[in-house]
Amino acid sequence: MNRARPIVAMLWENWQLTRVEVGQRLGVGLVAGAGALLLLDKGPIIAFGILMLVYSMVWFSVAKLSGGRLSDGYKPGFPLHLLYSRPVPTTVFVGVAMFYNAISCTALYLVSAALLGFAFGQPLPLLSVTLLLVSWHLAYTCVQWSTRSRVFQWIGSLAFSLPMYFLLQNNVALPLRVEFSTFENAVLVLVGAVSIGLTFAGVARQRRGDAVAVVPQQKEWSGGYPDWLVTLFRFRCPTSSATRAQVWFELRSSGLPVLLIGLGVAILIFLACAISTLFAISSIAAVPIAIVASLIVLFGLGNNAFGIRRKQGRTYASAFELTQPYGTAPLAGLKVLVRAACVLVAMIAIGASLWASSSLVGDWAQEVMNNNKDLLPALLKVRQKFADDFGPLTGYAQVALAIVASIVVVSIVTWQAAREALRTRYPRRVLVAQCLPVVWGLAIILLTLAIRKGFGPVPLVGEIVKASFWIFGAAMVLATIYLLWSGFAERALTIRYACGALVISAAFGAAWRAGVPAGDVVGILWLALVILMVSVLAPWSLNRIRHA
């Protein structure tokens, strides 16, 4: 049998699935890296960090090849299970996808680093990190694909990525270069080889036994949260009112799982710090872990509050929910508020855990500090900074800032929900809109480079940035007016909802002013406008998918 054709076909399929993301990642990496090299003192090391983050740590691998995102009905296990019915050995289709994933991500890094190094005359590490990136991706796909156990996937991801991170951190030297010893390279090769073997074996097992079970699970309703998490707290659905029933639905299907995951992370952070006297590394790692955990809770678990589903490349909202006799505006508001409340509580729990953890490591850290002040644990530094910044504030100002933070969290959750709905309804337009900031950043960077070479007046970039700020502000005003008009015309908005959005927006401005009296008034108005626009956008976008 000629193997070349199936391999070419599978490579083509992988390319089709990932080409948009490849373009987006390349754009983001180039713009962010160029910005760092251009604007910051420690440009090369930050640009290197950004590229590593973009091509390995944040988007570990091409998302669609990793089974999709958690909030999209994430299904653990090998994602290309439709290949099970093809007359191709498991090793071939798994190998093709695995190597495509590892090679494409590494190639993206190499291309970006080479381009940035050439353009700015500050070379970034190239071949020395290739092996690390390849084995990183192989290990990641192994953890994601070889098993359908989510717990194993979560723990496994941490178990291999933390050592990898510290391996990289220990081998970075200034001026920027990365060098691994022969032993370390051998370990990386071994990690890659073991990952390949385990993935082949794991997927072969899924192909033999799990193929049938995979199909119905695609229709999972619970937003991809583990079933035991969704059903952990059982309380009866109230029948007294539709609103109460809908709150129950939101809490059960996604709110409480989000909350429980956040609480779980908070407990883990606390436990990690509790044993910090035994393992010094846990104290140093606590801050990055807490930041990453908070970001995951906010942007990962707070995503997709409208419950948009993905199946076989199709995005859609559930007809079951959309055909319930409940108004679009209250439905949108309720979904967003329940999710945001759960995200907020989860984030508070993580923050409280971090605060309590810093007390636990205090004695030990004091000892370290006395021996060598440079080794002051990051956790204590954060605690000190927090106490210095917020301690002197009056109780009134602290409450005001808490209101500001809460409204920001609600707005981020609302924005993410609206974005997912718009992406479902208008995928191409959203893609173009997402590319605009990247194009804008690229244009500014090129212009700055040109001015440095003497092709224009120095203040030009500053003026363009200022003009962009006002243009974007004006666009937001127009967009908000349009959304209000269109929302009322289509009956997607109610007077009550619009007044609520206005009150929240005004409350944000007032609270900000009370918490930070020295704040820039134009900046506050600008942010309040963003919040108003996002609040109005949510029911409008839900209406667009409810009545497609």
Add this chain to the structure above:
Amino acid sequence: MGQTVVDVNELSRSFEHKKALDGVSFRATAGQVYGLVGSNGAGKTTLLKHLLGLLRATSGSVRVFGLDPVRDPVGVLSRVGYLSEERELPEWMRIDELMRYTQAFHPTWDASYARELLDTFALDPAKKVKELSKGMRAQAGLIAAVAYRPELLILDEPSSGLDAVVRRDILDAIVRAVADDGRTVIFSSHLLDEVERMSDHVTLMHEGRVTLSGVLDDVRSAYQRSRVRFVEHFDQPPALDTALAMEGGGRTWSVIHSGSPEQFRHSVVARGGEVVESRDATLEEIFLARAGRSRQQAEAA
């Protein structure tokens, strides 16, 4: 004639370059059962989704109980029961939770009727939706759709996944009970015998258009299947007035025809033949003849 429940006028809807509905008009009155038939991609589900407000018309109008389902979804959906083709139900819910959740949206929920249907289908209320087979999901969805006694029941391929006994005995009984209660049922189906058995009215759709619509008995009596015999041998079907489809060969042909039987008989005689026997055509025969005719017309165009 009962009160008009659904009034669709010149409804068109396109998905990018594909026209899913093209000038569809459809009317339903209270106390009747309407069957929508058509091949895959004919536009049945698209039409039903317009009735629920899940799709917005490109042109034309949709009124359900005199309301626009897009502008007033709550007003329409509170009076409509719906069973989707995909049987989308929350996988994590138990059946009793599904019932309570649905009940919260509908003050007219009839708990004893829901319990009776659960018993009839032998569904365990403690079971989760994800543990149900496709047929059991359809049954659970059907209970959730009918237990609040909606004025309009919309069923998209309700038989899909149901076994023959449930389909014939229980589904038919539920649909008939709804209609006898003065309420309206609109359902789509691929099973023509089912449509023939359950409907008062039939609407045949093909490539986004309504090709035939009317009271079932009128439709059936308007089409005949005749066996004709000719003296001459024909390699190709001979041209006959009012004939929609012909099959056979040589001297003997079976013909589905509409319109005046006399006109058809004269046409056969004029070609040197005779009508050997004639009977009302079945819905399936009409459907196949109409679908074939539409295809021929499309090819000719």
